[in-house]
Amino acid sequence: MSALPSRLERAFYARHTVEVARDLLGKVLVRVGPDGPVLCRIVETEAYHGHEDRASHASRGRTPRTAPMFGPPGLAYVYQIYGMYFCLNAVTGPEGFPSAALIRAVEPLPGAAFGPRDGAGPGKLCRLLGINRELNTTDLVAGEALWVGDDGYAVPPEAVLAGPRIGVDYAGDWVETPWRFWVGSSRSVSRARRSTASAAGQDPGAS
DNA sequence: ACGCTGATGAAG
């Protein structure tokens, strides 16, 4: 039923990372690997914004690892965490300003060859799609191996929920910042809906 | 609640 997805352009990623993270919900993540293309729908994201955001890798400035976050919007920032997993981010905002949207969960499209929990987490989806450090700094706007498209589907605004980001207990005043976004009706989000979850409003989270 | 696992960055 869905049209073939059309690739998101650089202007999509060039906006405030909170807007990008929210708008990535419902978009189609396309991975073209050795075994051919795999498509899935993004249902959970998180925003990381600038050096003041103590949850962000870039909060301590530019380092070899975080350099991609300072690059042009639309790059992939892939890093390894806990020694065993990879996480995929899309670099956002203007070039030179460190911000990115973490893709935390994807759900299968109808007829997909994997289950609803196979992409339910940032490490799981990278494992599912064969995303590793080789894809770090690849261009989601121009590359062939990994990109994000729009197939015309839109998540109903009332289905978009927001809450605190996961795994950032060290982030001080930023721990409760509600920059995690997910599709409340999806079975593929990485954790059950929190009672404190709230519908994502129009306002950007903070600044 | 815990173990797995190794890159990362800061300290020295």
Next chain:
DNA sequence: TTCATCAGCGTT
């Protein structure tokens, strides 16, 4: 060179 710290996951 050592050391503590992780934007997770799976099993108990």
